[in-house]
Amino acid sequence: MKLESLAKRSVLTQPTYEPGKPIEYVARELGLDPAGIIKLASNENPFGPSPKAILAAKLALEKSELYPDGGCYDLRHRLAERHGLGAEQFVVGNGSNEIIELLGHAFLEAGDEVVMAVPAFVVYKLVTLLFGATAVEVPLRDWRHDLPAMRAAVTPRTKMVFVCSPNNPTGTSNTEIELLAFVRGLPEHVVVVLDEAYTEYVAQSPDLRPLIIEGRKVICLRTFSKIFGLASLRVGYGYGSRELCALLNRVRQPFNVNALGQAAAIAALSDTAFSEACAANNRRGLVQLEAACRKLSLEFVPSVANFILIKVGPAAAVFDRLQRQGIIVRPVASYGLPEWIRVTVGTAEQNERLIAGIAASLDRRTLC
Ligand SMILES: Cc1ncc(COP(=O)(O)O)c(C=O)c1O
Incomplete structure (x- = not known):
């Protein structure tokens, strides 16, 4: 066989x-x-990376015999301060790629549809297919996410929608007003993933926290791989409701983020x-x-x-x-x-x- x-x-x-x-x-x-x-x-x-992040990682290296903090306590508390949310509203991953995969573990199965733009970050489609779900790809319009067309692509089978702003590979973004209206117009059975991997480069980046505060089924993704220069240490995070983060924390590995990454990420956040x-x-x-x-x-x-x-x-x-x-x-x-x-x-x-x-x-x- x-x-x-x-x-x-x-x-x-x-x-x-x-x-x-x-x-x-x-x-x-x-x-x-x-x-x-x-x-x-x-x-x-x-x-x-910031010299402060390098120093923090070097110091963490000396304690390599110990398992890292599986709950990323310090990092989540630093992130909570930064975003003005509770520490339980964060889930930390081995890069934001891992959070995308955790979303697949938690929500996707055969028969589900996942709406995404094309071209957009390819991992959305890879994770969708890996969990046997169907990718519904909506072409960009004038190089930006065509949010009305994405809304029209949502069916009773749609489990998840990915929006990437700024989008990879185009570098284009949708406005805060557009994104808020899009999410508010989606039916209740849809989980929305707003990928903000490049948002720190944008002078006036959209603030999507009102969606979380209103209790929408939304998770925003960020990474330490881009502006924080820590791509090789693999640290990313999601923020959203306590319920959503708790579900994602259930399906992750116990020690998914290494101690060097956690220490470097905390130091990087402080070096504004x-x-x-x-x-x-x-x-x-x-x-x-x-x-x-x-x-x-x-x-x-x-x-x-x-x-x-x-x-x-x-x-x-x-x-x-x-x-x-x-x-x-x-x-x-x-x-x-x-x-x-x-x-x-x-x-x-x-x-x-x-x-x-x-x-x-x-x-x-x-x-x-
Ligand atoms: C839009 C987008 N999201 C997520 C990621 C993944 O980043 P990470 O290194 O945190 O897994 C990338 C990496 O290129 C990206 O372009």
């Missing part, structure tokens, strides 16, 4: 997530010096000067990249996040050529955008190198 015949059908048909290429892979593949490679593929923070400087750099970087696109006559999607979609035409060739110059970006053909690349906003110097790299990659004399 074949092993595969024992596996669940949803596992055998499950598509796999393609992450941005790590620097070491590209160095090995192309014989490049890893020190000269820049990665602008996964929307990480080009300035790294660092995160504000990163957000300010990002705004300057967006201006720099958008100006360069205009100069090169390249179409782009105006972004409020820490990445930008650029239409380069032969995107696979441009991706390849950039990689040979030691610049890793993200091709987005898998998001249905074969002529576009998604690039993370880097430091001013990294952005300059990227712009020069794109210009060289598009040179008609050498492009095959």
Whole structure:
């Protein structure tokens, strides 16, 4: 008997997530010096973590013989202060990806429908399929979530709706007024997931807490992987009603968030000067990249996040050529955008190198 015949059908048909290429892979593949490679593929923070977070993680490392606090007590209390909510209104995960999976464990089964935008963060669809539910994909309108069309896609079978604002891979957002009205207009049998992974980059980000206070079935997701520069430590969180967080806490592993991650996250939250400087750099970087696109006559999607979609035409060739110059970006053909690349906003110097790299990659004399 074949092993595969024992596996669940949803596992055998499950598509796999393609992450941005790590620097070491590209160095090995192309014989490049890893020190000269820049990665602008996964929307990480080009300035790294706050020095305070690094110090806190180093100190936590020395206590590695002890299990971490499975309930993330200190971190949840810090988050509660930050958001003006109760500590029981938070669930902490091994990255916000884990919270998306916990939502699947807690709510999704065969026969359920999950409404999401397309293109949007691909993990919503992966988790939906993993739990045997059906993904109902609603195309963006003018690059933003088409909330009226998403509302129209809701049926009695809809269990969950994902909204990503700012959206990955487009960097576009919906307004606070739009989001509040959308959630308030949904029927009671729908759980809404509002993914705010990039919200700290937005100057005036929507405040969706009124939805929680009104008792709506809503969870907002945040991550320490982006502006806080802690992607490798895997810390993300959700906030919502006590009931919703309690359900998600039931289905998680006992020690899902490691002690280094917890300590670094707490320290990162306290270094507001660092995160504000990163957000300010990002705004300057967006201006720099958008100006360069205009100069090169390249179409782009105006972004409020820490990445930008650029239409380069032969995107696979441009991706390849950039990689040979030691610049890793993200091709987005898998998001249905074969002529576009998604690039993370880097430091001013990294952005300059990227712009020069794109210009060289598009040179008609050498492009095959
Ligand atoms: C929109 C969005 N949500 C969630 C995540 C996952 O972040 P984490 O590293 O916390 O799992 C990402 C990562 O790229 C993302 O783009």
